[in-house]
Amino acid sequence: MxxxxxxxxxxxxxxxxxxxxxxxVLDVARMENNVARLRGRLGPSGVSLRPHLKTAKSVEVARRVMASPAGPATVSTLMEAERFAAAGVRDITYAVGIAPAKLGRVLDLRSRGADVAVVLDTVEQAVAVAAASRAAGDRIPALIEVDCDGHRSGVLPGDVHGLVAIGRALGEGAELRGVMTHAGESYSARGPEALRRCAEGERRAVVDAAAILRGAGLPCPVVSVGSTPTAFAAEDFTGVTEVRAGVFVFFDLVMAGIGAxxxxxxxxxxxxxxxxxxxxxxxxxxxxxxxxxxxxxxxxxxxxxxxxxxxxxxxxxxxxxxxxxxxxxxxxxxxxxxxxxxxxxxxxxxxxxxxxxxxxxxxxxxxxxxxxxxxxxxxxxxxxxxxxxx
Amino acid sequence: MxxxxxxxxxxxxxxxxxxxxxxxVLDVARMENNVARLRGRLGPSGVSLRPHLKTAKSVEVARRVMASPAGPATVSTLMEAERFAAAGVRDITYAVGIAPAKLGRVLDLRSRGADVAVVLDTVEQAVAVAAASRAAGDRIPALIEVDCDGHRSGVLPGDVHGLVAIGRALGEGAELRGVMTHAGESYSARGPEALRRCAEGERRAVVDAAAILRGAGLPCPVVSVGSTPTAFAAEDFTGVTEVRAGVFVFFDLVMAGIGAxxxxxxxxxxxxxxxxxxxxxxxxxxxxxxxxxxxxxxxxxxxxxxxxxxxxxxxxxxxxxxxxxxxxxxxxxxxxxxxxxxxxxxxxxxxxxxxxxxxxxxxxxxxxxxxxxxxxxxxxxxxxxxxxxx
Known part of the structure; x- marks a missing residue:
C-alpha cells in the first residue's frame, strides 16, 4: 500500500x-527511559525484575525489557508463552490461574526447554497439575496466587489451611515454586501515601504466605509481587524475590493520573x-x-x-x-x-x-x-x- | 496446539x-435467522441492503450476508475494502470520511475492478477527490455525508450552500453518487416510538439533502441510510434507495437492550x-x-x-x-x-x-x-x- x-x-x-x-507509534527513547527507571529503582534492593510481556506482546520490545534474552518474563496467555519461547525466552511465569485443559500446551513448551511455571489458588488445580506432572514425568512448577486486596483471585494470605493444602497437593508430583500476588487495587489508589500502603500490603501478603508454607515444612523459593504502581511506590522489598510489572514499559494516561x-x-x-x-x-x-x-x-x-x-x-x-x-x-x-x-x-x-x-x-x-x-x-x-x- | x-x-x-x-463462537443458525429477518423486512419496500461488513470482518460471513458474491457492501477501513475486493466483492462503499492520503489505495482498488465509493462532508475533501480523479483518469464516486442527529460528522441537511458547493466541487472530475447518513443517536433511543422517530429523522435528512442537490441540477442516484436499530424500526423508506446495517448480522446485548x-x-x-x-x-x-x-x-x-x-x-x-x-x-x-x-x-x-x-x-x-x-x-x-x- x-x-x-x-x-x-x-x-x-x-x-x-x-x-x-x-x-x-512507539517512542523507543521514552521506552528505554522507563525501563532504566524501574531497573534503577529495583537495583539496590537486589530484587529481580520479571517484566510482564502482556503489555508489549512483541519479541523486539521484550528483548529490550528483559534482563537477558532468556528472561525472566511473565505472560498472560499461552500464546505469549509460545511466541516468546520460540524467540529464546527460557524462564516464563504464566500468571493467570491454570485451567487443567491448558496443561498440555504447558508441557509441550517445557519439553522444548522453556521453564514455564503456572499459577493457581485451589486444591483442585494443584491436584490436576500434580497428576499431569506425574503422567508426563515432568514436575510442573506452580506458584500459589495470594489475594492481597480483594481485587481478583487468590488464597487469602492468612488462610493457613488453604495454603498448606495446595502446597501439599502440588508436592504429589509437581513443584511448589512459591507465592505470587498482584495489587490490582493500586490502579484505583490516589496519592503517594495510598500507593505506599498498597505496596506494603502486597509485600506483606506474600511474605506472610511464604512464612506459612515454610512453617509447614514446604519450600517457597519465589516470593513475587507485581503491579506497576506498587513497583514504583514500594519502600521495602524485604522477603520479596521478584517484581512483575508490565505497563511501566510504555506507561499511559491512567498511570500518569495515578502519579506513577x-x-x-x-x-x-x-x-x-x-x-x-x-x-x-x-x-x-x-x-x-x-x-x-x-x-x-x-x-x-x-x-x-x-x-x-x-x-x-x-x-x-x-x-x-x-x-x-x-x-x-x-x-x-x-x-x-x-x-x-x-x-x-x-x-x-x-x-x-x-x-x-x-x-x-x-x-x-x-x-x-x-x-x-x-x-x-x-x-x-x-x-x-x-x-x-x- | x-x-x-x-x-x-x-x-x-x-x-x-x-x-x-x-x-x-458463531452460531450460524442464529446468524442466518437474523439476516433473513432484515431481508424479509426490506424486501417489500424495494430498498436494497448494503450490509456493513465492519462487524464481521470475515469473507465467509460476508458471503452469507451480501445479496451476491459481488456485493453490495459497506466497509469502515481500506483493509476491509482490500480484503473483500480480493475475495470478489465489486461494489463497496468506504463509509468513513476520506483523508486525501488514502485516495491512492482507493484508486488501486478501483484499477483492479472494484467500484469503491468514498464518503465526505467538506469542499476540501471534494476538491482533493476531484483532483485525484483527474490525475488518475478515473472518476472516483463520492457520497456526501449528512448529519441527521448531531451525533458525528456530516453536512446539516438544510445546508443548501454546503451541499451544493460540495456537489459542484466533486463535479470537477469526480462523480457525485449521492447522499448518506447514519442515525448514531438510535443507539441511545429507548422504545419503539423513539426508534421510529430516529428512523424517520434519518430518512428525512437524506431525502431532503437529495432534493437540494437535484434542485441545483446535480445528480443524486443513491440515497443511503443505515443503522441496525432504524433498519428494524423504519415504517417508511420513501425516497431511500439503500440501507446500510452491520451489527444485525450477529446482534448483541446493546441491541437487545434497545429492543432491536x-x-x-x-x-x-x-x-x-x-x-x-x-x-x-x-x-x-x-x-x-x-x-x-x-x-x-x-x-x-x-x-x-x-x-x-x-x-x-x-x-x-x-x-x-x-x-x-x-x-x-x-x-x-x-x-x-x-x-x-x-x-x-x-x-x-x-x-x-x-x-x-x-x-x-x-x-x-x-x-x-x-x-x-x-x-x-x-x-x-x-x-x-x-x-x-x-
Missing part, C-alpha cells in the same frame, strides 16, 4: 507523515489523520476511533478524564486540553476538554496528530505492529510486529 | 468441549473456561477478561446493565442473572447481577461457559477466528478467519 502511495509522489512512508493511519509517571513518559500513541470538522460543535474528526484506541476509559474515574485519549502534535507534544471526547468504530471526535478554556488548534483535513492512550495494554491490543520512532523525530526507524490471540 | 491436546487424549478439539479458550432483537438472537459469544472461585465473594473466575470481551460497556447506560457480558451454558442458554461483573486483561469475574435474587450455578474448574457480548463489533475485533456452531450443538462445523487492521 505504501509503495503505491509513494509511487504517486505522496509523503514518504518511512516517516510519520507518510505511513498509513491509524497506526500505533508523567504524561511525557508515555511511550505509545496512535497516529491519526484529520478527516473532518464540525465547527458548529467545536469538533475535529480523526480516523482513530475506538477500534484504534480501544474502548478503555480508565481515566473516567480519575481526577482528569482524558476521554479516549490526549491529543498531541506529530512530535508527541500535547496541545493542552485537547482530548478524544467520543469515539465511533473508526471516528474519533476531538474537542477541548469540557470545562477547559483552551482553544481548538488550527488543524486542516489531512493533518496528523498523535493520541496518548488511557491504557497501553488495551490500545496496544488493537494493533499488530509498532511504528518505531525516537523522540520528536518523525522518522520511522523500524516496524516491529506485535501479536494477539490465545 | 489442539493436535497436542488431542494426542494426550483430552477433549476433542472439534467440539466446544475441546477447543482452546477463550475463543469467539432478543437475547436469543445474539449469534456470537465468547467461550470461556472456569479457572477459579471466590466463594466468600460469590465469584466465579473465567479465562475471558477484557482482552476476549473487549472493554465495551455499552449496556452500562441501559435499563439492564450486563457488565462485560451475559453468561450462558455451553449450549448458549443464559443461566439467568449471571454476568461478568468485572474484568482484568485475562480474568473475567462472574457473579449474579447486583440486586438479583439469583443463585450462582455450580460450575467446577475446567467447566465451560459462553458469554454474550455487549457489542458484537468490539468483541469480534479482539479475535482472529470464529468457531462456527449451529444451535445448541457443541460440534464445531468450521473455523472461519476474521481480520483486523487498517
Amino acid at each position: 505504501e509503495q503505491a502511495a509513494a509511487a504517486r509522489g505522496e509523503a514518504r512512508p518511512d516517516t510519520l507523515h507518510g505511513v498509513d493511519t491509524p497506526c500505533l 509517571c508523567t504524561v511525557g513518559d508515555v511511550a505509545v500513541s496512535v497516529l491519526a489523520t484529520v478527516i473532518g470538522h464540525r465547527r458548529d460543535k467545536g469538533w475535529i474528526l480523526v480516523d482513530a476511533g475506538w477500534m484504534a484506541m480501544s474502548r478503555d476509559r480508565g481515566t473516567s474515574r480519575q481526577a482528569v478524564d482524558q476521554g479516549y485519549g490526549l491529543v498531541c502534535d506529530i512530535g508527541g507534544e500535547p496541545y493542552g486540553d485537547l482530548v478524544v471526547v467520543d469515539a465511533n468504530q473508526e471516528h474519533g471526535i476531538v474537542a477541548v476538554r469540557p470545562g477547559s478554556g483552551g482553544a481548538l488548534p488550527d488543524l486542516a483535513i489531512g493533518d496528523r496528530v498523535r493520541i496518548l492512550p488511557n491504557h497501553a495494554c488495551a490500545t496496544g491490543a488493537q494493533h499488530r505492529e509498532y511504528r518505531v520512532v525516537r523522540g520528536a523525530s518523525p522518522a520511522v526507524e523500524a516496524t516491529w510486529d506485535r501479536f494477539g490471540g490465545w | 489442539e493436535q497436542a491436546a488431542a494426542a494426550r487424549g483430552e477433549a476433542r478439539p472439534d467440539t466446544l468441549h475441546g477447543v482452546d479458550t477463550p475463543c469467539l 432483537c432478543t437475547v436469543g438472537d445474539v449469534a456470537v459469544s465468547v467461550l470461556a473456561t472456569v479457572i477459579g472461585h471466590r466463594r466468600d465473594k460469590g465469584w466465579i473466575l473465567v479465562d475471558a477478561g477484557w482482552m476476549a470481551m473487549s472493554r465495551d460497556r455499552g449496556t452500562s447506560r441501559q435499563a439492564v446493565d450486563q457488565g462485560y457480558g451475559l453468561v450462558c451454558d455451553i449450549g448458549g442458554e443464559p443461566y439467568g442473572d449471571l454476568v461478568v461483573v468485572d474484568a482484568n486483561q485475562e480474568h473475567g469475574i462472574v457473579a449474579v447481577r447486583p440486586g438479583s435474587g439469583g443463585a450462582l450455578p455450580d460450575l467446577a474448574i475446567g467447566d465451560r461457559v459462553r458469554i454474550l457480548p455487549n457489542h458484537a463489533c468490539a468483541t469480534g475485533a479482539q479475535h482472529r477466528e470464529y468457531r462456527v456452531v449451529r444451535g445448541a450443538s457443541p460440534a464445531v462445523e468450521a473455523t472461519w478467519d476474521r481480520f483486523g487492521g487498517w
